[in-house]
Amino acid sequence: MTKLVVLDRDGVINEDSPDFIRSVDQWTPITGAIEAITRLSNAGWTVAVATNQSGLARGYFDESALAAMHDKMITLVNDAGGRIAHIAYCPHGPDERCQCRKPLPGLLYQIRDALGIETLAGAWMVGDSLRDLQAGQAAGCRVALVRTGKGRITEGGLDQLNDTASILVADSLANFVDKLLNMDSAQRCFT
Template identity: 65%
Template sequence: MPAYPKLVILDRDGVINQDSDAYVKSLDEWIPYPGAIEAIARLSRAGWQVAIATNQSGIARGYYDEQTLADMHARLRSLVAEAGGEISHIAWCPHGPDDGCDCRKPLPGLLVQIRNALGLDSLEGSWMVGDSLRDLQAGEPLGCRPALVRTGKGERTLAKGQGLAGVPVFDDLSAFVDWLLAR
């Protein structure tokens, strides 16, 4: 069996923290799911690198600015550090759906940024954990293994059912980490 990088790439909204159809627009609205911070820390303590790939079109839409996003990510990093873990990299796309960028998921640009930032030759065999099909599709061209969580938009994604054949499904991030660390 080939040696895969011990890397888990997470979507943010709906996987780590509560999502909102009206966007997570402020630090007060950024609310981690129970167990999510500890799950990231457990991965990190077990020797896995953890990175985040997140679409943040609320910036392009004018709902919040890059400083607000930076504040949310500083809080996330701080909470994970307090739990004994580390986030290796956070890649985010500030563009709207019609901006023609290469980083908005389902395109793989954010994952390419992560690969380059971490100095990896390949993401083949890494995990891409999301709550939507577009999260999982972003990892496909780079050989990432997909995992879906039921939190966030996960139940809606499951109800649609398309493109999920063979994809493992977990109640939440903590359940995925339990499963991965037990393998």
């Protein structure tokens, strides 16, 4: 089984904004998210990030601003004792018909290839929007919805997805990690 957790960024790891997160100063982690990533890393899970960043195409920020946001995120995680193995992002706008913008699974395939993983079966895609979960399902991942960011609104539309019974719903990234590590522990007890 692939011990990989792919996280959406805005609304899962950091606070989101309808006006886009445009600078490193606006990038603020959600309470408990950095520690949750660290707990995953320390439990043997590989953590990656898959994020749509259409603010690039819209001219709201440039590549250097995005790099500064990601550097801040990586530094916070590293300083807490965790690790993010890879960040994949889509720089395109919603009308550009690219293959990487979620709900398509292109970012997940980029992560798979960058990490040298054969299959995404058994991996998790964690997000706060339907498109995150749709991308995860299209790539063969298990999916989890967090109620942070847009998650509470998204929860009302889960019936639009396939296999809704298998969707794990958690209050936050920290709560998802609690549930995942408890499942891991329970599985070890039965093997």
